[in-house]
Amino acid sequence: MPRSASPAAPSSTGIPGLDLILRGGLPSQRLYLIRGMPGTGKTTLAMQFLLTGLARGERVLYIALSETREEITEVARSHDWDLRRMEIFELSALESQIAEESQNTIFHPAEIELNKTTELILRQIESVKPHRLVIDSVSELRLLSDSGLRYRRQMLSFKQYFAGQKITALLLDDHGAQEGDLHVQSIAHGVITLELTQSDYGSERRRVRVSKLRGVPFVGGYHDADIVTGGLRVFPRLIAAEHRMKFKRRRLVSGIDGLDALLGGGLPYGNSCLFLGPAGAGKSTIALQFVHQAARKGEKALVCLFDENTRTVLIRSRSVNLPLEQDLTDGRVELMQIDPAELAPGQFLELVRKRIEAGVKVVTIDSLNGYMQAMPDARFLIVQLHELLSYLGNLGILTIMTIAQHGLVGDMLSPVDLTYLADAVVLLRFFEERGRMRKAISVVKNRIGFHESTIRELAIDKRGVRVGLPLDAFQGVLTGVPEFTGSREQMLTDQ
Numbered sequence: 001m002p003r004s005a006s007p008a009a010p011s012s013t014g015i016p017g018l019d020l021i022l023r024g025g026l027p028s029q030r031l032y033l034i035r036g037m038p039g040t041g042k043t044t045l046a047m048q049f050l051l052t053g054l055a056r057g058e059r060v061l062y063i064a065l066s067e068t069r070e071e072i073t074e075v076a077r078s079h080d081w082d083l084r085r086m087e088i089f090e091l092s093a094l095e096s097q098i099a100e101e102s103q104n105t106i107f108h109p110a111e112i113e114l115n116k117t118t119e120l121i122l123r124q125i126e127s128v129k130p131h132r133l134v135i136d137s138v139s140e141l142r143l144l145s146d147s148g149l150r151y152r153r154q155m156l157s158f159k160q161y162f163a164g165q166k167i168t169a170l171l172l173d174d175h176g177a178q179e180g181d182l183h184v185q186s187i188a189h190g191v192i193t194l195e196l197t198q199s200d201y202g203s204e205r206r207r208v209r210v211s212k213l214r215g216v217p218f219v220g221g222y223h224d225a226d227i228v229t230g231g232l233r234v235f236p237r238l239i240a241a242e243h244r245m246k247f248k249r250r251r252l253v254s255g256i257d258g259l260d261a262l263l264g265g266g267l268p269y270g271n272s273c274l275f276l277g278p279a280g281a282g283k284s285t286i287a288l289q290f291v292h293q294a295a296r297k298g299e300k301a302l303v304c305l306f307d308e309n310t311r312t313v314l315i316r317s318r319s320v321n322l323p324l325e326q327d328l329t330d331g332r333v334e335l336m337q338i339d340p341a342e343l344a345p346g347q348f349l350e351l352v353r354k355r356i357e358a359g360v361k362v363v364t365i366d367s368l369n370g371y372m373q374a375m376p377d378a379r380f381l382i383v384q385l386h387e388l389l390s391y392l393g394n395l396g397i398l399t400i401m402t403i404a405q406h407g408l409v410g411d412m413l414s415p416v417d418l419t420y421l422a423d424a425v426v427l428l429r430f431f432e433e434r435g436r437m438r439k440a441i442s443v444v445k446n447r448i449g450f451h452e453s454t455i456r457e458l459a460i461d462k463r464g465v466r467v468g469l470p471l472d473a474f475q476g477v478l479t480g481v482p483e484f485t486g487s488r489e490q491m492l493t494d495q
Contacts, residue, residue, distance in 0.1 A: 009027075009028050010022070010023075010024040010025030010026060010027060010028065011025050011026045011027075011028045011049075011052075011053070011132065011168045012024075012025040012052050012056075013025055013026060013045065013048060013049050013052065014048035014049055014051060014052030014055075014231070015045065015048055015231070015232055015233070015234055016234075017223070017225075017233060017234030017235055017236050017350075018045075018192075018208065018232075018234040020219070020236050021208070021210055021218055021219045021223060021234065021236050022210065022213065022216065022218055023216050023217060023218055023219075026168060026190060026213075027189065027190075027213075027214075027215065027216065028166075028168050029162075029163060029166045029167065029168055030163075030168060030169075030189035030190070031158070031159045031162055031163075031169045031171065031187070031188050031189055032168075032169065032170050032171065032188055032189060032190045032191070032192065033170075033171050033173060033184045033185060033188040033190070033191045033192070034046065034170050034171070034172050034173070034192050034194070035172075035173040035174075035191065035192070035193050035194070036173075036174075036193055036194035036195060036196075037174065037195075037196065038174055039196055040194035040195060040196045040206065041194050041196075041206065041225070041227050041232050042136070042137075042172045042173075042174075042194055043067070043072075043075060043136060043172070044075065044079070044227055044231055044232045045170075045192075045194070045231075045232050046062070046134040046136060046170050046172060047062075047072075047075065047076065047079075047081065047083075047134075047231070048231045048232060049132060049134065049170060050062060050086060050132055050134060051081060051086070053131060053132035054085055054086060058130075058131040058132055059087070059128060059129060059130045059131050059132075060086055060087065060130050060131065060132040060133070060134075061087045061088075061089065061124065061125065061128045061130035061132075061133050061134070062086060062087065062088045062089070062134050062136070063089045063090075063121055063124065063133070063134065063135045063136065064088060064089070064090040064091060064136050065091045065117075065135065065136060065137060065140040065141070066091070066136060066137050066139065066140055066174075067090070067136065068090055068091075069088055069090050072088060072090075078229065079229055079230055079231050080229065080230065081231075087128045087130070089121075089124045091140070113144050114141070114144040114145060114150075114154070117140075117141070117144060118141075118154065121135070122161065125165070125167070129165070130167060131166070131167065131168065132167070132168050132169075132170075133162070133167050133168070133169040133170070134169070134170045134172065135169065135170070135171050135172065136172040137171075137172040137173055137174055138155070138171045138172065138173050138184060139173055139174045141154060148183060151183055152183040152187070155171075155183060155184050155187050156187060158171075159187055159188075171184060171188070185212070188212070189213070189214050190210070190212050190213040190214065190216075191210070191211045191212040191213075192208065192209070192210050192211075193208070193209045193210075193211055194206070194207075194208055194225070195207050195208075195209070195222075203341070203342050205224070205344050206224070206225040206226055206227065206344075207222045207223060207224055207225055207344075207346075208222070208223045208225045208234050209221065209222050209223070219236055219237060219239065221237050222237070223235060223236050223237050223346060224344040224345060224346025224347055225346075226344070226347060235344070235346035235347050235349065235350045236346075237346065238349050238353075238384070238387045238388065238391055239387070240387045240388075240390035240391040240394060241390075243391050243394050243395060244394045244395075245394070245395055245396065247269065247270060247395070247396025248269075248396075249268065249269070249270070250268070250269055251265055251266035251267060251268050251269070252266050252267050252268075252269065252290055252293060252294055252297075252362065252398055253265070253266035253293060254266065254267075254286070254289050254290050254293055254465075255289065255292075255293050255296075256289065256465055256466070256467050257467070258456050258466070258467025258468060258469070259286070259289075259441070259465070259467045261452060262426075262441065262442065262443045262451060262452045262454070262456060262467070263424065263426075263443055263446065263451055263452075264443075264446060264449045264450040264451040264452070265449070265450075267290065267398055267400070267424065268398070268423075268448045268449070269361065269396050269397070269398045270393050270394075270395075270396045270397070270398070271393065271398065271399070271423040271424065271447070271448055272389045272392070272393065272398075272399040272400075272401065272421070272422045272423050272424070273398075273399070273400050273401070273422060273423065273424040273425075273426060274401045274402070274403065274418065274419060274421075274422035274424070274425050274426070275287060275400070275401070275402045275403075275426045275428065276402075276403055276405060276414070276419065276425055276426065276427050276428065277404070277405060277427060277428030277429060278404065278405050278406075278428075278429075278430060279404045281428035281429065281430060281439055281458075282428055282439060282441075282458060282460045282465070283366075283367070283402040283403075283404070283428060284308070284313075284316075284366050284367070284402055285316065285317075285320055285322070285460050285465060286426075286428075286441075286465060287303075287364050287366060287400045287402055288303070288313070288317060288322055288324065288364075289322065289464075289465050290362065290364075290398075290400055291303055291324075291327075291333055291362060291364055291400075292322055292323070292324060292327060292333075294332075294361065294362045294398075295327040295330070295332035295333050298332070299332065299361045299362065300331075300332055300333075300334075300355075300358070300359050300360045300361060300362075301327075301332065301333050301334070301360065301361065301362035301363075301364065302333075302334050302336060302352070302355045302360045302362070302363050302364065303333065303334065303335050303336065303364045303366060304336050304338055304348070304352070304363070304364065304365050304366065304371075305335060305336065305337045305338060305366055306338050306340055306365070306366065306367055306368075306369070306370025306371050306373075307366065307367050307369065307370045308366070309337055310335045310337055313335060314328075314335075319462060320460055320461065320462065320464055320465065321462060321463060321464040322464065322465075334355065334360075336351065336355075338370070338371075340370055340371065340373040341373070345380075345384055348371075349384075349388060352388070352392075356392070356395060356397060360397070361396075361397060361398065362397070362398045362399075362400065363392060363397055363398070363399050363400070364399075364400040364401070364402075365399070365400070365401045365402070366401075366402045367401075367402040367403055367404055368381075368385075368401055368402065368403040368416075368418060369403060369404050371385075372416065381416060382416070382418065382421070385418065385421060386421055389421060389422075401418075401422065403418065419444075419445065422445070423445075423446070423447045423448060424443065424445060424446045424447065424448070424451070425443070425444050425445040425446075426441065426442070426443055426444075427441070427442050427443070427444050427478075428440070428441050428458065429441075429442075429477065429478055431474075431477045431478075431479075431482055432482075433474075433482075438457060438459075439457065439458040439459065439460070440455050440456065440457055440458060440471060440477050440478075441455070441456055441457075441458040441467060442454065442455040442456065452470075454470035454471075454472070455470065455471050455474075455477050455478070456468055456469065456470055456471060457469075457471055457492050459492045466492055468492045
């Protein structure tokens with residue numbers, strides 16, 4: 001087939017997330033370095049790159065200097081790939097020829113091996129005339145070179161040859177950041193690094209970084225990745241400023257008069273609300289109340305469960321007269337159970353983005369305590385959560401979050417201070433009244449519009465969520481042991 005006349009035309013890697021980071025793919029007819037320690041996914045990425053070329057009618061060639069055909073076929077079988085149309089040239093085909101010509105010679109064996117290996121590689125390329133080429137790995141060529149200078153010259157000659165043949169080539173290297181790798185990094189048109197890290201608990205984490213790509217404004221930084229059946233998946237780092245749309249300013253009411261009065265008429269779309277309080281105070285139930293109201297209005301809502309499972313949520317919702325099961329059946333509400341030990345932050349963001357594209361208007365994160373477990377450090381939680389809230393806000397999505405504080409009464413401590421990120425903060429508290437534990441609710445922050453400064457009583461029982469009148473007969477509710485000067489008729493009745 002005729003070669004492309006435009007060397008700048010991108011060659012898709014076959015990995016949508018990586019192509020997005022690369023702004024469309026790898027510029028064609030250039031040489032690239034894919035580096036990373038063994039097991040990071042270099043071969044998987046390379047195979048996807050070649051298979052994508054085959055799907056587009058291009059000729060491809062895989063030169064395996066460190067793996068056998070059987071090993072490559074085994075990798076392909078695990079991903080349900082068909083390699084019958086792919087040209088594969090393996091090291092075993094070189095060994096007999098190299099060994100024969102290395103005997104009875106006055107030259108150093110390494111010099112014979114490097115020259116012969118290079119000659120046979122070029123001969124195979126001339127035979128196939130590929131548009132896409134993978135050499136796995138250049139570590140073998142580095143070992144055959146008796147000096148760094150000779151190795152660099154060999155890489156330069158490869159680069160010039162590939163450019164003349166209009167080949168898009170990937171060179172795989174097992175030496176992630178060692179000195180020898182710098183020879184190819186400076187020569188290559190682009191460098192992609194794959195990493196594999198082991199967390200203290202849970203599965204290993206993969207990530208991808210593009211450290212160099214000449215002439216392309218690629219998305220820098222680390223991006224989470226994963227290998228599943230079908231190949232490597234990459235989850236681009238979220239940049240909120242790249243996602244904006246116009247939306248109508250409106251509010252979502254809870255359907256509970258006292259709560260809507262506290263919030264000044266409900267929660268505005270395009271904003272975020274944080275429910276803050278001790279465990280058992282009712283944060284999740286109130287969040288679900290808003291979710292149910294959104295479903296009643298015909299809108300889609302997503303509930304991300306980091307602490308509870310779906311069965312527990314449905315049992316609890318039934319016990320407080322909240323018919324979520326019907327909302328699930330109608331397809332208006334989705335309960336997505338998240339395992340923070342297994343899911344990387346980038347994967348979670350990708351799941352949320354797909355739901356937004358499918359029409360979700362309300363996103364609930366329950367809770368941030370569980371979400372924080374997916375992050376290696378609280379600093380990353382704050383930065384990524386800021387991007388997530390900005391992204392959702394730019395698209396007119398209402399975000400509801402919960403976070404559990406340490407303690408039950410009196411002074412409360414949060415695992416991390418996120419109140420400044422949220423547009424509205426709703427505070428829940430336990431307090432004692434004549435030998436009974438009761439609950440109080442108040443709004444301590446609301447960037448958008450008016451909100452009440454009062455503290456109201458909160459009750460959650462089989463009748464549902466109820467919010468009473470302001471607790472003006474109490475002094476010191478937030479301490480947990482207030483002074484009561486009114487009458488019991490001012491309180492919400494017990495069951």
